[in-house]
Amino acid sequence: MNNVKIITEYFKDKDWTIAAIAGLLGNMEQESHIKPDISEYGSGRGYGLVQWTSTNKDVKGIDYIQQLLKTAGIPGDYRNIYTQLNLLNWHMYNGGQYLKTSSYPYTAKEFTQLKDPVLAARTFQRNFERPADLHPERDGMASGWYSYLTGNGNNDSGSGGSGGNDGGGSNTSTYTVKSGDTLSAIAAKFGVTVAQLQSWNNISNADVIKVGQVLKVKAPTSDGGSGGDSGGSGGDSTVSTYTVKSGDTLSGIAVKFGVTVAQLQSWNNISDADVIKIGQVLKVKAPTSGGGDSTVSTYTVKSGDTLSGIAVKFGVTVAQLQSWNNISNADVIKIGQVLKVKAPTSGGGDSTVSTYTVKSGDTLSGIAVKFGVTVAQLQSWNNISNADTIQIGQVLKVKAPTSGGGDSTVSTYTVKSGDTLSEIAVKFGVTVSQLQSWNNISNADTIQVGQVLKVKAPTSGSTNPTTYTVKSGDTLSGIAIKFGVTVTQLQSWNNITNANAIQIGQVLKVSK
Numbered sequence: 031m032n033n034v035k036i037i038t039e040y041f042k043d044k045d046w047t048i049a050a051i052a053g054l055l056g057n058m059e060q061e062s063h064i065k066p067d068i069s070e071y072g073s074g075r076g077y078g079l080v081q082w083t084s085t086n087k088d089v090k091g092i093d094y095i096q097q098l099l100k101t102a103g104i105p106g107d108y109r110n111i112y113t114q115l116n117l118l119n120w121h122m123y124n125g126g127q128y129l130k131t132s133s134y135p136y137t138a139k140e141f142t143q144l145k146d147p148v149l150a151a152r153t154f155q156r157n158f159e160r161p162a163d164l165h166p167e168r169d170g171m172a173s174g175w176y177s178y179l180t181g182n183g184n185n186d187s188g189s190g191g192s193g194g195n196d197g198g199g200s201n202t203s204t205y206t207v208k209s210g211d212t213l214s215a216i217a218a219k220f221g222v223t224v225a226q227l228q229s230w231n232n233i234s235n236a237d238v239i240k241v242g243q244v245l246k247v248k249a250p251t252s253d254g255g256s257g258g259d260s261g262g263s264g265g266d267s268t269v270s271t272y273t274v275k276s277g278d279t280l281s282g283i284a285v286k287f288g289v290t291v292a293q294l295q296s297w298n299n300i301s302d303a304d305v306i307k308i309g310q311v312l313k314v315k316a317p318t319s320g321g322g323d324s325t326v327s328t329y330t331v332k333s334g335d336t337l338s339g340i341a342v343k344f345g346v347t348v349a350q351l352q353s354w355n356n357i358s359n360a361d362v363i364k365i366g367q368v369l370k371v372k373a374p375t376s377g378g379g380d381s382t383v384s385t386y387t388v389k390s391g392d393t394l395s396g397i398a399v400k401f402g403v404t405v406a407q408l409q410s411w412n413n414i415s416n417a418d419t420i421q422i423g424q425v426l427k428v429k430a431p432t433s434g435g436g437d438s439t440v441s442t443y444t445v446k447s448g449d450t451l452s453e454i455a456v457k458f459g460v461t462v463s464q465l466q467s468w469n470n471i472s473n474a475d476t477i478q479v480g481q482v483l484k485v486k487a488p489t490s491g492s493t494n495p496t497t498y499t500v501k502s503g504d505t506l507s508g509i510a511i512k513f514g515v516t517v518t519q520l521q522s523w524n525n526i527t528n529a530n531a532i533q534i535g536q537v538l539k540v541s542k
Contacts, residue, residue, distance in 0.1 A: 033064045033065065033066070033111060034055065034064060034175075034178075036111055036112070036115075037051070037054070037055065037058070037064070037079075037111075037115065038051055038055075038179060038184065040112070040115045040119075041054070041115075041119075041142075042184070044119060044142065045142065046142040046143075047142065047143055047144060047145055047150075048176065048179050048180060048184050048185060049144050049145045049146055049147045049149075049150050049176060050141060050142050050143065050144050050150045051175075051179065052147035052150065052151075052172045052173070052175040052176035052179055053144065053147050053148070053149070053150025053151035053152075053153065053154050053172045054150070054151075054154055055171070055172065055175040056147065056151040056168045056169070056170075056171035056172030056173075056174075056175055057080065057151060057154050057155060057159065057168055057171075057172075058079050058080060059168075059171045059175070060165060060167065060168055060171065061076070061079070061080055061081045061159075062078065062079050062080070062081055064079065065079070066078055066079050066109060066110065066111040066113075066114050067109040069090070069091055069092060070083070070091060071391060074090045074091060074092070075087065075089075075090065075091055076091040077090070077091025077092045077094065077095050078091065078095050078108075078114050079111070079114050079115075079118065080118060080158075080159065082094055082095045082098060082117075084097075092108075095108050095114075095117070096108050098117060098121075098125075099113065099117055101125070102117060102120045102121075102124070102125070104116050104117055104120060121158075122138040122141075122142075122158070123138050127158060128141075128157055128158045129157055129160075130157060131156055131157055132277060132278075132279070133156060133279065134149075134152065134153040134156045134157055135212075135215075136153055136157070136215070137215075138157075140215050141153050141154065141157065145220070147172040147173055147175070147176035148169045148172055148173060150172060151168045151169055151171070151172035152164055152168075152169070155168065162334070163336050166348065174455075177455065177462065178453070178455070181451075181455070181462040181474065182450070203220075203246070203247050203248040204244050204245060204246055204247060205220065205244070205245050205247045206242060206243070206244050206245075207239050207240060207241055207242060207243040207244075207245060208241065209241050211239065211241075212237075212239075213227055213228070213233070213236045213237070213239055216245065216247065220247040220248070224236050224287050224314075225270045225287045225314055225315045226530055227245060227246075227247065228270050229270065229315075229530065230245075230246040230247075230248075231245050231246055236272065270287075270313070270314050270315040271311050271312060271313055271314060272287065272311070272312050272314045273309060273310070273311050273312075274306050274307060274308055274309060274310040274311075274312060275308060276308050278306065278308075279304075279306075280294055280295070280300070280303045280304070280306055283312065283314065287314040287315070291303050294312060294313075294314065295327045295372075296327065296372070297312075297313040297314075297315075298312050298313055300327075301327070301328065302329075302330070303327075303329060327370070327371050327372040328368050328369060328370055328371060329368070329369050329371045330366060330367070330368050330369075331363050331364060331365055331366060331367040331368075331369060332365060333365050335363065335365075336363075337351055337352070337357070337360045337361075337363055340369065340371065348360050348401055351369060351370075351371065352384045352429070353384070353429065354369075354370040354371075354372075355369050355370055357384070358384055358385065360384075360386070360401075384401075384427070384428050384429040385425050385426060385427055385428060386401065386425070386426050386428045387423060387424070387425050387426075388420050388421060388422055388423060388424040388425075388426060389422065390422055392420065392422075393418075393420075394408055394409070394414070394417045394418070394420055397426065397428065401428040401429070405417050405457065405458050407486075408426060408427075408428065409441050410441055410486065411426075411427040411428075411429075412426050412427055417457070417458075441458075441484070441485050441486040442482050442483060442484055442485060443457075443458065443482070443483050443485045444480060444481070444482050444483075445477050445478060445479055445480060445481040445482075445483060446479065447479050449477065449479075450475075450477075451465055451466070451471070451474045451475070451477055454483065454485065458485040458486075462474050464513075464541075465483060465484075465485065467496050467541070468483075468484040468485075468486075469483050469484055496513075496539070496540050496541040497537050497538060497539055497540060498513065498537070498538050498540045499535060499536070499537050499538075500532050500533060500534055500535060500536040500537075500538060501534065502534050504532065504534075505530075505532075506520055506521070506526070506529045506530075506532055509538065509540065513540040513541070520538060520539075520540065523538075523539040523540075523541075524538050524539055
């Protein structure tokens with residue numbers, strides 16, 4: 031964890047948000063296990079924290095990084111973490127390594143101000159590392175690091191939030207548009223979506239803002255009390271729209287407005303995510319009067335597709351795609367195969383249990399992320415007592431058996447010297463708050479060596495839902511990340527129709 035602390039402090043000093051740092055850590059975790067002196071397994075082509083790799087296949091990473099340091103004029107031992115961080119920071123702004131893309135339209139500076147760790151993880155991959163396919167497992171890693179960092183006293187309050195973070199409650203933060211600003215860049219800067227900025231500022235065309243225009247960049251907390259003012263139809267019932275331009279893709283538009291491709295398809299009755307037309311007007315916000323939409327969106331596999339890439343494209347997990355399409359091996363899909371990429375509304379069946387065969391280099395935590403489950407679930411489904419002991423060739427269940435009753439045992443972990451509750455939470459894919467709740471821990475910083483902790487929710491009892499009181503600056507998406515749940519779940523448990531309308535002091539249920 032010392033490397034994590036060094037990286038966090040280094041980029042906090044560079045005014046990065048905690049979400050941006052978490053997105054970086056999520057990528058480093060898979061690339062290098064957050065170790066500076068490490069070469070790519072097998073080929074040795076990559077080296078270091080972000081596995082710097084030359085386009086020349088004959089050049090080893092350990093030689094390439096030294097070339098890069100020389101070019102950048104950065105002194106120091108190439109194996110040293112600070113030397114590599116200096117190189118990474120230099121590459122964010124020099125040498126053409128970080129390039130803004132249409133799918134993730136954030137400059138290097140805008141990236142450092144992102145407030146969503148998953149968006150940061152994907153942006154860093156696409157704009158800095160540029161793999162052939164995004165790695166969806168890094169989303170979970172980034173979220174885990176965000177929970178860890180914020181649970182250990184790191185937060186983003188402090189950079190530029192004039193206007194009283196504490197006092198005033200109903201004050202709405204504002205931003206004055208400068209030359210060169212775009213609504214999407216302002217949205218990224220303040221950790222909100224373009225659609226939210228449009229809604230709060232009555233902007234019909236996201237491409238038309240004026241220099242000097244004062245924008246609300248935080249949801250008004252008052253606005254209504256008991257039905258006043260905007261009377262009638264449940265506040266903000268208008269559906270924001272976007273007109274497709276040359277070069278647009280549905281995935282790029284989804285990122286722009288903070289929604290998923292599947293949602294855009296559903297709201298606009300689009301069957302093929304790759305077919306949109308210039309001039310087509312798309313709904314980019316959920317209609318408030320919903321109903322229906324029992325159709326199941328589909329996607330036809332193309333050459334080069336992977337199940338994990340398709341999962342990221344539609345904002346779902348590999349395990350969900352396997353379940354909805356009866357796929358037992360996540361590595362075997364065929365060109366032309368038509369996949370369901372949205373949950374069927376009539377559930378039923380699917381009693382098959384998907385499995386995965388352990389390969390060299392696999393870890394239980396890596397497999398858990400790959401299939402969108404937790405380490406504790408894999409241990410439970412496969413009767414594994416020690417999460418660090420799996421064998422090559424071992425066949426693991428990676429989906430809950432549907433015939434279940436049994437398995438009421440609660441997985442446990444014995445605290446070791448040097449452990450922290452946040453590290454244990456990351457290890458088992460849960461949140462610090464969940465560990466505190468399951469183990470009656472009032473102070474997250476007080477655990478003892480030898481203490482036996484429950485790291486899986488007890489199946490019986492627990493009728494009292496855990497709650498959270500909304501504070502100034504909170505968003506529903508931020509609270510969802512904090513407690514390891516989804517915005518949709520929070521809305522369901524608390525009867526919230528508008529995810530942008532929560533009030534300071536409001537008490538939310540954060541577990542079912």
